[in-house]
Amino acid sequence: MNPLCKLNKLQLEVCSITEKHCADLVSALKLNPSELRELNLSYNKPGVKFISGLLEDPRCKLEKLQLEFCSITGEDCAALVSALKSNPSHLRELNLNYNKPGESGVKLLTDLLKDSHFKLEKLQLEFCSITGEDCAALVSALKSNPSHLRELNLNYNKPGESGVKLLTDLLKDSHFKLEKLQLEFCSITVEDCAALVSALKSKPSHLRELNLNYNKPGESGVKLLTDLLKDPHYKLEKLQICESSQLRELNLNKKRIGDSGVKLLSDLLEDPHCNLEKLQVIRKLLKVADLWCKW
Numbered sequence: 001m002n003p004l005c006k007l008n009k010l011q012l013e014v015c016s017i018t019e020k021h022c023a024d025l026v027s028a029l030k031l032n033p034s035e036l037r038e039l040n041l042s043y044n045k046p047g048v049k050f051i052s053g054l055l056e057d058p059r060c061k062l063e064k065l066q067l068e069f070c071s072i073t074g075e076d077c078a079a080l081v082s083a084l085k086s087n088p089s090h091l092r093e094l095n096l097n098y099n100k101p102g103e104s105g106v107k108l109l110t111d112l113l114k115d116s117h118f119k120l121e122k123l124q125l126e127f128c129s130i131t132g133e134d135c136a137a138l139v140s141a142l143k144s145n146p147s148h149l150r151e152l153n154l155n156y157n158k159p160g161e162s163g164v165k166l167l168t169d170l171l172k173d174s175h176f177k178l179e180k181l182q183l184e185f186c187s188i189t190v191e192d193c194a195a196l197v198s199a200l201k202s203k204p205s206h207l208r209e210l211n212l213n214y215n216k217p218g219e220s221g222v223k224l225l226t227d228l229l230k231d232p233h234y235k236l237e238k239l240q241i242c243e244s245s246q247l248r249e250l251n252l253n254k255k256r257i258g259d260s261g262v263k264l265l266s267d268l269l270e271d272p273h274c275n276l277e278k279l280q281v282i283r284k285l286l287k288v289a290d291l292w293c294k295w
Contacts, residue, residue, distance in 0.1 A: 005032060005035070006035050007035055007036055008035060008036065008037050008038070009036075009037060009038040010036060010038065010039050010040070011038075011040040012025075012040060012041055012044065013040050013041070013042045013043055013044075013066075014042070014043040014044070015044060016044065017041055017044035017045065017046045018044075018045055018046070018047070019045065019046065019047030019050065021046070022041070022044075022046040022047045022050045022051065023047065023050050025050075026050040026051065026053055026054045029054055030053075030054060030057060033054060033057050033059045033060045033061075034059045034060070034061055036060075036061075036062055037061065037062060037063045037064065038062070038063065038064040038065075038066075039051075039062055039064070039065055039066070040064075040066040041066065041067055041070060042066045042067060042068035042069060042070065042095070043068065043069045043070070044070060045070065045071055046067075046070060048067070048070070048072060048076035048079050048080060049076075049079050051065075051067075051080070051083075052079040052080055052082065052083035053083070054083075055080070055083035055084055055087060055091075056082070056083035056084075056086045056087050057087070058087055060087060060090070061090045062090060062091060063090055063091060063092045063093065064091075064092060064093040065091060065093065065094055065095070066093075066095040067094075067095060067096055067099070068095050068096070068097040068098055068099075068124075069097065069098040069099065070099060071099065071100075072096060072099035072100070072101060072105070073099075073100055073101065073102065073105065074100075074101055074102040074103070074104035074105035074108075076101075076105070077101045077102075077104070077105030077106075077108050077109060078104070078105070078108055081108040081109060081111070081112045084112055084118065085112060085115065085118075088112075088115055088117045088118040088119075089117050089118070089119065091118075091119075091120060092119065092120060092121045092122065093120070093121065093122040093124075094120060094122070094123055094124070095122075095124040096109075096124060096125055096128060097124050097125065097126040097127060097128070097153070098126065098127045098128070099128055100128070100129065101125075101128055102129075103131075103133065103134065106125075106128075106130065106134040106137060106138070107137055109138075110134075110137040110138050110140065110141035111141065112141075113138070113141035113142060113145060113149075114141045114144045114145050115145065116145055118145070118148075119148045120148060120149060121148055121149060121150045121151065122149075122150060122151040123149060123151070123152055123153070124151075124153040125153060125154055125157070126153050126154070126155040126156055126157070126182075127155070127156040127157070128157060129157065129158075130154055130157035130158070130159060130163075131157075131158060131159070131160065131163070132158075132159055132160035132161070132162040132163040132166075134159075134163070135154075135159045135160075135162070135163030135164075135166050135167060136162070136163070136166055139166040139167060139169070139170045142170055142176065143170065143173060143176075146170075146173055146175040146176040146177070147175055147176075147177060148177075149176075149177075149178055150177065150178060150179045150180065151178070151179065151180040151181075151182075152178060152180070152181055152182070153182040154181075154182060154183055154186065155182045155183065155184040155185060155186070155211070156184065156185045156186070157186055158186065158187060159183075159186055160187070161189070161191070161192065164183075164186070164188065164192040164195065164196075165192075165195060167181075167183075168192075168195040168196050168198070168199040169199065171196070171199040171200060171205065171207065172199045172202045172203060174203050176206075177206045178206060178207060179206055179207060179208045179209065180207075180208060180209040180210075181207060181209070181210050181211070182209075182211040183210075183211060183212055183215070184211050184212070184213040184214055184215075184240070185213070185214040185215065186212075186215060187215065187216065188212055188215035188216065188217060188221075189215075189216055189217070189218075189221070190216075190217055190218040190220050190221040192215075192217075192221075193212070193217045193218075193220075193221030193222075193224055193225055194220075194221065194224060196210075196225070197224045197225060197228050200228060200234060200236070201228070201234070205234060205235060205236070206235065207235070207236055208235060208236065208237045208238065209236075209237065209238040209239075209240075210225075210236060210238070210239050210240070211240040212225070212239075212240060212241045213240045213241065213242045214242060215241075217241060222241055225239055225241055226239070226241075
């Protein structure tokens with residue numbers, strides 16, 4: 001890499017990047033790593049060990065890393081976390097949407113969030129099979145280091161009643177300054193909505209955006225949330241709360257959602273209140289046999 005190169009942002013989304021390509025890329029970037037601030041390798045198979053090698057370089061000042069749908073496993077999370085622990089102070093955004101970190105990977109990520117030197121502001125874990133137990137670990141970490149995170153995306157996961165309860169308790173923490181929370185298609189109920197509203201009313205909240213699309217809040221849950229939105233004492237500016245019964249069209253052409261995604265969609269299609277009329281998927285990206293028989 002030319003030492004005079006001042007590359008600040010590199011986007012290689014859906015470029016058929018392999019481990020070998022990634023090794024060559026990282027080797028070049030290591031010659032002059034201090035300028036790069038954003039790296040997007042989403043929808044590739046880049047080999048996380050090479051990316052981790054770049055992140056642990058003390059000259060690396062990467063602020064935004066996007067690894068959506070990169071077949072990341074718990075083992076890959078271990079390599080990422082190890083690298084970030086050795087050089088934790090720069091990264092502000094981490095996108096791991098549509099991966100399979102597993103319980104071990106989530107645990108490692110939450111341990112990293114406890115590090116006071118790690119100042120992540122945006123964490124995306126959409127479609128990562130997050131459970132109530134994972135939420136417990138995540139909330140515990142954020143309680144010990146609450147002041148940096150501004151955006152949390154847990155769309156299309158199953159936090160369960162226990163996970164939602166823990167998240168709402170976290171929102172009551174006066175040191176927690178989350179501004180955007182995404183819980184789309186997370187089986188949120190009327191009771192969960194009541195707990196969320198209670199948490200947001202318990203202190204001057206920093207939350208500006210709340211996404212609860214395609215859940216089951218019921219009329220009473222919707223009323224509680226919309227009343228909160230109207231109240232001038234609270235700072236909520238954007239509320240997304242389209243119920244699953246209102247969903248007519250769903251386009252997943254760019255998403256390879258795998259077995260866990262099939263299960264979530266199957267649950268939706270089995271819901272008697274679901275009125276979905278059009279579902280778009282790419283057959284080669286999704287095992288659809290189990291899904292079609294439910295529709």
